[in-house]
Amino acid sequence: xxxxxxxxxxxxxxxxxxxxxxxxxxxxxxxxxxxxxxxxxxxxxxxxxxxxxxxxxxxxxxxxxxxxxxxxxxxxxxxxxxxxxxxxxxxxxxxxxxxxxxxxxxxxxxxxxxxxxxxxxxxxxxxxxxxxxxxxxxxxxxx
Amino acid sequence: xxxxxxxxxxxxxxxxxxxxxxxxxxxxxxxxxxxxxxxxxxxxxxxxxxxxxxxxxxxxxxxxxxxxxxxxxxxxxxxxxxxxxxxxxxxxxxxxxxxxxxxxxxxxxxxxxxxxxxxxxxxxxxxxxxxxxxxxxxxxxxxxxxxxxxxxxxxxxxxxxxxxxxxxxxxxxxxxxxxxxxxxxxxxxxxxxxxxxxxxxxxxxxxxxxxxxxxxxxxxxxxxxxxxxxxxxxxxxxxxxxxxxxxxxxxxxxxxxxxxxxxxxxxxxxxxxxxxxxxxxxxxxxxxxxxxxxxxxxxxxxxxxxxxxxxxxxxxxxxxxxxxxxxxxxxxxxxxxxxxxxxxxxxxxxxxxxxxxxxxxxxxxxxxxxxxxxxxxxxxxxxxxxxxxxxxxxxxxxxxxxxxxxxxxxxxxxxxxxxxxxxxxxxxxxxxxxxxxxxxxxxxxxxxxxxxxxxxxxxxxxxxxxxxxxxxxxxxxxxxxxxxxxxxxxxxxxxxxxxxxxxxxxxxxxxxxxxxxxxxxxxxxxxxxxxxxxxxxxxxxxxxxxxxxxxxxxxxxxxxxxxxxxxxxxxxxxxxxxxxxxxxxxxxxxxxxxxxxxxxxxxxxxxxxxxxxxxxxxxxxxxxxxxxxxxxxxxxxxxxxxxxxxxxxxxxxxxxxxxxxxxx
Numbered sequence: 001x002x003x004x005x006x007x008x009x010x011x012x013x014x015x016x017x018x019x020x021x022x023x024x025x026x027x028x029x030x031x032x033x034x035x036x037x038x039x040x041x042x043x044x045x046x047x048x049x050x051x052x053x054x055x056x057x058x059x060x061x062x063x064x065x066x067x068x069x070x071x072x073x074x075x076x077x078x079x080x081x082x083x084x085x086x087x088x089x090x091x092x093x094x095x096x097x098x099x100x101x102x103x104x105x106x107x108x109x110x111x112x113x114x115x116x117x118x119x120x121x122x123x124x125x126x127x128x129x130x131x132x133x134x135x136x137x138x139x140x141x142x143x
Numbered sequence: 144x145x146x147x148x149x150x151x152x153x154x155x156x157x158x159x160x161x162x163x164x165x166x167x168x169x170x171x172x173x174x175x176x177x178x179x180x181x182x183x184x185x186x187x188x189x190x191x192x193x194x195x196x197x198x199x200x201x202x203x204x205x206x207x208x209x210x211x212x213x214x215x216x217x218x219x220x221x222x223x224x225x226x227x228x229x230x231x232x233x234x235x236x237x238x239x240x241x242x243x244x245x246x247x248x249x250x251x252x253x254x255x256x257x258x259x260x261x262x263x264x265x266x267x268x269x270x271x272x273x274x275x276x277x278x279x280x281x282x283x284x285x286x287x288x289x290x291x292x293x294x295x296x297x298x299x300x301x302x303x304x305x306x307x308x309x310x311x312x313x314x315x316x317x318x319x320x321x322x323x324x325x326x327x328x329x330x331x332x333x334x335x336x337x338x339x340x341x342x343x344x345x346x347x348x349x350x351x352x353x354x355x356x357x358x359x360x361x362x363x364x365x366x367x368x369x370x371x372x373x374x375x376x377x378x379x380x381x382x383x384x385x386x387x388x389x390x391x392x393x394x395x396x397x398x399x400x401x402x403x404x405x406x407x408x409x410x411x412x413x414x415x416x417x418x419x420x421x422x423x424x425x426x427x428x429x430x431x432x433x434x435x436x437x438x439x440x441x442x443x444x445x446x447x448x449x450x451x452x453x454x455x456x457x458x459x460x461x462x463x464x465x466x467x468x469x470x471x472x473x474x475x476x477x478x479x480x481x482x483x484x485x486x487x488x489x490x491x492x493x494x495x496x497x498x499x500x501x502x503x504x505x506x507x508x509x510x511x512x513x514x515x516x517x518x519x520x521x522x523x524x525x526x527x528x529x530x531x532x533x534x535x536x537x538x539x540x541x542x543x544x545x546x547x548x549x550x551x552x553x554x555x556x557x558x559x560x561x562x563x564x565x566x567x568x569x570x571x572x573x574x575x576x577x578x579x580x581x582x583x584x585x586x587x588x589x590x591x592x593x594x595x596x597x598x599x600x601x602x603x604x605x606x607x608x609x610x611x612x613x614x615x616x617x618x619x620x621x622x623x624x625x626x627x628x629x630x631x632x633x634x635x636x637x638x639x640x641x642x643x644x645x646x647x648x649x650x651x652x653x654x655x656x657x658x659x660x661x662x663x664x665x666x667x668x669x670x671x672x673x674x675x676x677x678x679x680x681x682x683x684x685x686x687x688x689x690x691x692x693x694x695x696x697x698x699x700x701x702x703x704x705x706x707x708x709x710x711x712x713x714x715x716x717x718x719x720x721x722x723x724x725x726x727x728x729x730x731x732x733x734x735x736x737x738x739x740x741x742x743x744x745x746x747x748x749x750x751x752x753x754x755x756x757x758x759x760x761x762x763x764x765x766x767x768x769x770x771x772x773x774x775x776x777x778x779x780x781x782x783x784x785x786x787x788x789x790x791x792x793x794x795x796x797x798x799x800x801x802x803x804x805x806x807x
Contacts, residue, residue, distance in 0.1 A: 006503070006506050006507075007438075007503045010436075010439065010517065013517070013521060014439070014521065014524070017521040017522075017524055017525050017528075018524065018525075018528055020525060021524070021525040021526075021527075021528030021529050021532070022528065022532065024525070024529060024557055025528065025529045025532040025533060025536075025557060026532075028529075028553050028556055028557045029532070029533070029536060029549065029553060035548045035549060035550040035552065035553070036548035036550075052550075052552050054548050054550055066755075066756065069674060070674020070755030070756060070757070070759045070761065071672045071673065071674045071752075071755060071761050089672055090672055090752075090763065091399070091672075091735070091750060091752030091753070091761050091763050092752070092753065105550070118400070
């Protein structure tokens, strides 16, 4: 680079890179930022099937059904405005119980059933996903 | 008694830290005045002036830095002592420790909590400062004084944070009858080395930061300064690499989800300083060898430590709720945020004021090793920016009352493609000469790796037609880049190749190896979830796994279900795996202890779940071909760093000896 202003060029490049990062991040965020949904949001926004989202809410008492295969469960998740059914195959975290909060990663199928591939309630009583802890669930804390 | 001694040592350390700052400021300003008087333009004046005028003050700084480190380390040792002896009159011990816990967890539990880990942070900071004071001889005296002054400024803020907002030695009156024990997820050998290595990396970057501040204060941004800074950056980067790799493996086997990276904000908090440190590592080399990228290197040093502090803030402020955030106390968050703004803002302001005095370094062509390193730096910065935005955006939105969550889809879609591009630049860069390179030569050198890449692409696609686009690209790029990264050794006498070249080659190769592991894991992992009866056999990958038995088990503080899995591969001998489902009766929490069989071509990962009714048990199995390459790659990267560091230090040592011979 023989130009007189190599330094300026480099500075401009850096600025362009930062702006590029911000633009890229923003455009991706526009698609993905709404990653967390409560059942009310999900129903209101008419989520397209197969969009990967994180669903959070409460599991109403008496809503967990065990399938005969021994590893699949079906339960409801509610936020008070809407209630959606969820299906999950896997090992359920110990903290997952009726009457308490849950956050699940997965997608809705065409019939409106939420197919969870991960249930997030880390195995620790002191941990609660922030969305659940803040909005609808007071964690029992040791402190 | 021990607790009071520790607190006293901590206060004394803080006082010495203040003294260190005062001495640095006074001796620097004294010298500026004197140099104005005598029109002495040589930075720092001659050593004779020194001896006469400021021997007292500047001579004080090094010993004070060392004494400060000794006292703070003593305070940390006191905290370890109250944890090991389980002194139940100390609040922190009651909340995180218990009589009858294994010695190792009483020891590492010292930093398995907020206050203890902050004390460790400060201890490492003080010891790092002392190391600079003791070892660093290359840096110009004035810059060194400014560096130690900068280190003291950082230290003071964190001493204040400890002493006023998170006193680890607070007593509990009356003493508690029993301790509550450590969070079971932390009760793992991983706790003994994952936080310390990460912290050494974080805090090591503070040294680079202080160097940059020192060089800005004394207007000394030159290759000699870069050569002095490089080993410290390299050291910090090695520890960050080890810390992240170890943390990833820990999460992998401890959480029982079969995943090794979750784009959790806490993971990002450790990734961001690493990205910045990687960029810094490369730009500091340009400054040291070619005297280019002066202002950029200083800026990166500021950014790198800023990322460490943002990381500390994210993890320690309680703003995130995760297994890393031990307690939520809004006061702490505000305190840390204030420190963060003060330091980053101050450093950026200083940079803005002084950047005009940093002269432009030497020039280079676009197609040159410098050019490639600039692209590397830009790409790393862009990835860093993307991760930073994705990590902070939810917090900002939350501050306005909304709750969102940025998940893996965002990070994978944005950072993934850029990382692949970065790897290709990484492969081409070391083939170029400094200053200027001909495009044709590089193109010719890249032909063979490019062919390997294409062959790998076609072969993998032919063998596994169902493979996704990104894992396919990942495998192909890993093959091509892995080969290309070995090119600097091509045609060289291997025994005469300098150690730091070996280091670079191994580190670059390690990145390709890690990529291969990631791609292989996401492409070829098989998973099975079964409600199995005792005696039932499940097939997964090349294995046949039989649930042979379920038995009760117990250990310190927990009871468990212990599954005996008889594992057989082809006609090979059967062996047993024992995944556990544990319940900690002290806290009523449950964890699943995975059982993992590591073989040359991958890992069999087994988890035991709950009872599935009708005498069946939930068993989850994964066969993960070549997943181990991820951490093996991380280890190679760290080894490459160590070799490079050794090579640089040894070469310097030789040069010094040679110089000494000439003078003698």
